Amino acid sequence: MSTRRIAAAIAASLLLGACSVDVSNDKAATPGPGTPVTTVVTPDPGGISRYVSPVALPASTDTRGPDGEKPVWYTQLNLTPAEVQKVRAGKFRAAIVWQEASPFMNALGKGVTDTYKALGINIVSTTAANFDQTTLANNVRSVLALNPDVIVTIAIDPVADVATFKPAVQRGVKLVFASVKPQGYKAGKEYVSLVTYDLAGLGAATADAVGHGLGGRGKIGQIYYDANFYVTNQREKAFEQTLKAKYPGIAVVDRAPMADPSKVEDVASAMIARHPDIQAIFAPWDTAAEGVVAALRNAGRTDIGVYTIDLGNTNALEMAKGGLVKEMTSTLAVEFGNSLAIAGAYGLIGKQAPPMVIVPAFAVTKDNLAQGWESTFGVSLPADIAAAGGHK
Known part of the structure; x- marks a missing residue:
């Protein structure tokens, strides 16, 4: 490619x-x-x-x-x-x-x-x-x-x-x-x-999910798309502003650039090596979050949650199983x-x-995955994801 x-x-x-x-x-x-x-x-x-x-x-x-x-x-x-x-x-x-x-x-x-x-x-x-x-x-x-x-x-x-x-x-x-x-x-x-x-709503909803997931206190890492691109710029700005304004007890201790999406696993691995005490990582979009999940698994870190924007099968299945992905922000x-x-x-x-x-924009978690999927795509959850999450 x-x-x-x-x-x-x-x-x-x-x-x-x-x-x-x-x-x-x-x-x-x-x-x-x-x-x-x-x-x-x-x-x-x-x-x-x-x-x-x-x-x-x-x-x-x-x-x-x-x-x-x-x-x-x-x-x-x-x-x-x-x-x-x-x-x-x-x-x-x-x-x-x-x-x-x-x-x-x-x-x-x-x-x-x-x-x-x-x-x-x-x-x-x-x-x-x-x-x-x-x-x-x-x-x-x-x-x-x-x-x-x-x-x-x-x-x-x-x-x-x-x-x-x-x-x-x-x-x-x-x-x-x-x-x-x-x-x-x-x-x-x-x-x-x-x-x-x-765009701003996607970032704000993801920040709220992090805030709720961590109970308003903790340390997180943020991976951002290192490009002058108005879509991601607005999403990330809203994420950062919402965290700062509404969740002062949450500190972004590492904000790491990602210029090449194929290298996101390396970026995440380096982040958790520098800051082993972080409790969550924000990934800028769905497949980038897949790389973060891979890095966490390789490091044996099941205690760090992943939050991202966009809704896709792989991360939805991970979330339905109660795995590392805690929230994905979606749209209609x-x-x-x-x-x-x-x-x-x-x-x-x-x-x-x-x-x-x-x-x-709206937050999708394990608890509302079926509704979030239906609102996004107009169809019920795929059978494997529904079974993994106990949805009928």
Whole structure:
């Protein structure tokens, strides 16, 4: 896997939330099969099925977009019954242009597909570029030949993708971006809206989990992604600020940089050698936490808890067994897709959409793993994880 492709994989996984890409073996963490559940959805004012947040939505958030945009919650993104009928009457066509095919992207895709089916919008194509910029540009041109009215997509390289999406902009196709948009593009002009998750909320929820897990007192280590990357920067800043403000009895005694995710096990091993008295380690995302778990096992340290952001199979199984992983912070993956689709529908009928829309963050522990999984993916826990945790 080339250095450029590794960087793209890391960016895509972090921008899109739950299932991180394991760059050490080029495989994605998978949510696994499960039975669809309906208890986590409810109709919105327009009759479209939306996911219910398992936590109360805060009055405000510190999350900001790449140009400082202030987001609104996904619950403020709705179509009226009359607007739903207007969309259905339009006989519109949509294309989904992803960077990768992965479990989390599949969850987003389900949200887009289900919502557009309910709105009578025909999806003419779904593509994945596998992190290749040339392929992405070709995919955009290919779907434009199918005459879509709206494209739901993600920009990984904000600079290069200015040109990638220019043909769509020139043709007046409505664009909705997941998490990252091309540099210089403006909401209401080149694109309709940017939809993502509550970046600051993810960090704050993880800090609260550490605080509760340690009873408000103790020593921890923090591994952070050593890059100027607004997604991880916001998550980590919120984690640190929340710990400092709410849990003064918890000291971060080692804050270690991680530039290469494949080296996270070495970083964690060095950390516990320097500070054998730490009681917990924060890992910046799911597969990084897997490396921390490996380091702890190799050192025979079953007394150090691991806290992370994103929800994936390996760590969920570890947590269900009562192992080293104590908490993973997640988000509404399918609702992310629902919101992308509805934002696109705004553009199709000329309704002004919020420049930025977010779905919430929530802590997932052994006690609420089944609910957290269902809220994230819309399906029940995989059988092996359910059995390990005693969930039926």
